[in-house]
Amino acid sequence: MDYLTQFTTYIFTLALAAILPGPGMTGLMFKTLTHGHRNGLIMLLGLITGDIIFLLISIFLISSLTQIVPNFSFYLVMLSSIYLLYLAHNFWSFKGDLFQIKNKNSLGETFFAYKDGLLITLSNPKTISFYLAFVPAIFGASSLKEQTFYLIIITILILAIIGSLYIFFSWGLKKILRNLKIQNALLKGLSLTMCILALSMIYREFTPHLI
Numbered sequence: 001m002d003y004l005t006q007f008t009t010y011i012f013t014l015a016l017a018a019i020l021p022g023p024g025m026t027g028l029m030f031k032t033l034t035h036g037h038r039n040g041l042i043m044l045l046g047l048i049t050g051d052i053i054f055l056l057i058s059i060f061l062i063s064s065l066t067q068i069v070p071n072f073s074f075y076l077v078m079l080s081s082i083y084l085l086y087l088a089h090n091f092w093s094f095k096g097d098l099f100q101i102k103n104k105n106s107l108g109e110t111f112f113a114y115k116d117g118l119l120i121t122l123s124n125p126k127t128i129s130f131y132l133a134f135v136p137a138i139f140g141a142s143s144l145k146e147q148t149f150y151l152i153i154i155t156i157l158i159l160a161i162i163g164s165l166y167i168f169f170s171w172g173l174k175k176i177l178r179n180l181k182i183q184n185a186l187l188k189g190l191s192l193t194m195c196i197l198a199l200s201m202i203y204r205e206f207t208p209h210l211i
Contacts, residue, residue: 003147009138011154017130018162023084023197024050024127026190027120028163029170031113033177037167039113044163046117051155053122054131059144059151076128077201083123084198092191125201 018025024047032040121127136144144151177183 006139007147007150007154010135010151011158013130013134013138014155014158015162017126018159022126023087023124023190023194024117024120025163025166026193027116028166029173030190031116032167032170033173035109035113037171039109040167040170041164042110042113043117044160044167046114046119047121047163048117048156048159049114050118050121050124051127051131051159052152054127055135055151055155056148058131058135059148074205077125077205080123080125080128081198081201083119084125084194087120087123088191088194088198091187091194094187125197 028040028043028047031043139147177186
């Protein structure tokens with residue numbers, strides 16, 4: 001596969017993965033609605049940081065980590081699934097009005113917005129499988145290292161563009177989401193999505209051992 005085909009495949013699949021609603025972009029939308037666009041942008045930086053971390057792991061560390069810790073991918077999936085289940089519980093049990101959450105715009109609030117974005121990405125099964133399985137399959141180990149700089153720039157640009165679109169269009173949902181019943185339904189739906197993602201990852205990890 002030549003470089004043009006490799007990069008075209010990478011750009012298309014990354015953009016598609018980012019556009020399809022998942023824990024990361026859905027969380028970004030809620031963060032923007034409840035804490036303002038400033039914290040939404042800070043959370044987007046956290047999301048992008050998580051993606052870059054996984055990209056660098058797939059380029060430089062995945063083979064070494066697998067040799068040092070044979071069950072590395074298993075432990076990573078388990079930790080990610082537990083965190084997703086924790087988030088699912090929080091969304092399911094949330095009571096009240098999302099828009100009554102006060103936006104303090106303090107340094108601590110900024111830090112938590114960045115942390116939320118980073119942790120959601122690091123626990124997102126879709127992100128894990130994309131960078132640790134799909135990306136090496138596109139480029140190959142040697143080609144990945146050669147294209148590190150371009151991959152980082154492309155990844156940042158695509159995620160920044162799509163994340164900014166989510167932040168922008170989330171403001172259009174404010175009138176709809178003023179209805180507490182709609183808020184509750186969306187939160188329950190997001191909770192179920194995260195729960196299904198986590199349980200499906202756990203099932204796929206344990207199934208080979210049960211056969």
